[in-house]
Amino acid sequence: MNAMSDIEIARKNEQQAIKPITEIAQQIGLQPDDIEQYGSYKAKVKLATLAQQCVSNAHRLILVTSINPTPAGEGKSTVTIGLGDALKRLNKRAVIALREPSLGPVMGIKGGATGGGYAQVVPMADINLHFTGDMHALTSANNTLAALIDNHIQHGNQLQIDQRRITWKRVLDINDRALRQVVIGLGGPTQGVPRQDGFNITVASELMAVLCLATSLSDLKQRISKIVIGYNINQQPVTVADLKVAGAITLLLKDALKPNLVQTLEHTPTFVHGGPFANIAHGCNSVLATQAALKLGDYAITEAGFGADLGAEKFLDIKVPQLGKHPDAIVLVATVRALKYNGGVALADLKQENIAALKAGFANLKRHIQNMQQYGVPVTVAINHFTADTAAEITTLQQLCQALGVQAVDTNVWAKGGAGGIDLAKAVITSLAEQHTYQPLYEPQASIPEKINAIVQKIYGGKKVEYTAKAKRQMADFAANGWDKLPICMAKTQYSFTDDPKQLGAPEDFTIHVREFVPDLGAGFLVALTGHVLTMPGLPKHPAALDMDIDADGNITGLF
Structure with a gap:
């Protein structure tokens, strides 16, 4: 049974047990008129329906995060789904909120975002591919804005946009390194004005962040109008509002704004909905989706992308103020394999018991635990179980966590679904009863350097921050424009606390290098680009697409 791939498990169970989406909607009090169906098993929930709901003080929000990702795998989405299924098995009204997969990782190396084994959301293939078209809508809206910018310049440039200072890039929802830097407008006067341009991956677009932080259609339009697309010849910012196209861009996203409803293999x-990368953007599903889970369930289980140093920090410092509610409990996912990898064990040797390496690699998990405790929220560790884990390794990891006053629960949801997460669900329920006082990492009125220092020193464990001359000039300009009070969204490698992906474990006293900033005024934060982080990834030497196929009957293979 466990030898089957994720898609084989999903297909087998989908055929036998998947329920019409109308039945899933009814579980949480939604009637057929409240949803818009995309076939039998997918639906969008109408915004008017969600606006009529409210969040009770008794509704609990559980945030699932993890250690830094490694090639050994952590399984954060799998644990999130398994925890939701386990709570449902305990007769709790649980609703899960996840990010949408991007085709870039799906066809590249990271994989999808639907969990794995017997802790999956379905229909798995649909969700990982085109789903309800949200990514395509975002791509079209982003590139429509790009076309309108170049058209404005072609037809007289009334706003005096400096074509050398246009910051809005085109996007594509696939990893394509050849498009990072391009030249457009070649071919003569009728083909446009030549200039240097480039592509981001769709999930790195500011429009994705805007969509995920908007609370209504009118809020979406207002945010889009604030987007800075570049600067004029006097180096003053030019916005979408200046171009008078906020309405046109918003209408392309009117359906994409509605949260998508599906189900797990156990019908949770x-x-x-929404999928911003956590190493580039803020890495959380939409505010509307999380609010929907909170409004329609007693327990809302959500996740933040990549490790807790990225996704969780951004969830807590960027999303929570927009959401209006902080997590009542945090689950930190770790694996024995990944901790041994952090402790210096080669990937090929991770199946061998190695207590010493586990203890050495525990430094990574320890820092994440302490980081999350700074926010004043109860923390539970979920040990995502792999078949090669030994009893001695599990016990050692539990003892190491216990020494920090944190319970670590052996969790086996990949192989057993919700049944393998019962102990974790009970531990989380217990933690929800703890008295706690939520504490943000920094104050909104702090300066840009003060906010970045707080993140680098309190979360990463670094010593100082170095800024390029360009970054220093930008900070001065941002202060002059009144943008310096916005939250900071750090764009950093996901593999390390540092900006060097090769430094594993828990390095100390290092320097973070900020090369430039991007003002995402529509999203409401400033992006700090560190190290060599890229906003358009490339495909690996052996992309996952090489292993994918489809037969004459439409059966897909190789999709995880």
Whole structure:
């Protein structure tokens, strides 16, 4: 049974047990008129329906995060789904909220975002591919804005946009390194004005962040109008409002704004909506999806992308103020394999018991635990179980966590679904009863350097921050424009606390290098680009697409 791939498990169970989405909607009090169906097993929930709901003080929000990702795998989405299924098995009204997969990782190396084994959301293939078209809508809206910018310049440039200072890039929802830097407008006067341009991956677009932080259609339009697309010849910012196209861009996203409803293999209602990368953007599903989970369930289980130093920090410092509610509990996912990898064990040797390496690699998990405790929220560690884990390794990891006053629970949801997460669910329920006082990492009125220092020193464990001359000039300009009070969104490698992906474990006293900033005024934060982080990834030497196929009957293979 466990030898089957994720898609084989999903297909087998989908054929036998998947329920019409109308039945899933009814579980959380939604009637057929409240949803817009995309076939039998997917639906969008109408914004008017969600606006009529409210969040009770008794509704609990559980945030799932993890250690830094490694090639050994952590399984954060799998644990999130398994925890939701386990709570449902305990007769709790649980609703899950996840991010949408991007085709870039799906066809590249990271994989999808639907969990794995017997802790999956379905229909798995649909969700990982085109789903309800949200990514395509975002791509079209982003590139429509790009076309309108170049058209404005072609037809007289009334706003005096400096074509050398246009910051809005085109996007594509696939990893394509050849498009990072391009030249457009070649071919003569009728083909446009030549200039240097480039592409981001769709999930790195500011429009994705805007969509995920908007609370209504009118809020979406207002945010889009604030987007800075570049600067004029006097180096003053030019916005979408200046171009008078906020309405046109918003209408392209009117359906994409509605949260998508699907189900797990155990029929737990799940919202899958929005997918900003956590190493580039803020890495959380939409505010509307999380609010929907909170409004329609007693327990809302959500996740933040990559490790807790990225996704969780951004969830807590960027999303929570927009959401209006902080997590009542945090689950930190770790694996024995990944900790041994952090402790210096080669990937090929991770199946061998190695207590010493586990203890050495525990430094990574320890820092993440302490980081999350700074926010004043109860923390539970979920040990995502792999078949090669030994009893001695599990016990050692539990003892190391216990020494920090944190319970670590052996969790086996990949192989057993919700049944393998019962102990974790009980531990989380217990933690929800703890008295706590939520504490943000920094104050909104702090300066840009003060906010970045707080993140680098309190979360990463670094010593100082170095800024390029360009970054220093930008900070001065941002202060002059009144943008310096916005939250900071760090764009950093996901593999390390540092900006060097090769430094594993828990390095100390290092320097973070900020090369430039991007003002995402529509999203409401400033992006700090560190190290060599890229906003358009490339495909690996052996992309996952090489292993994918489809037969004459439409059966897909190789999709995880």
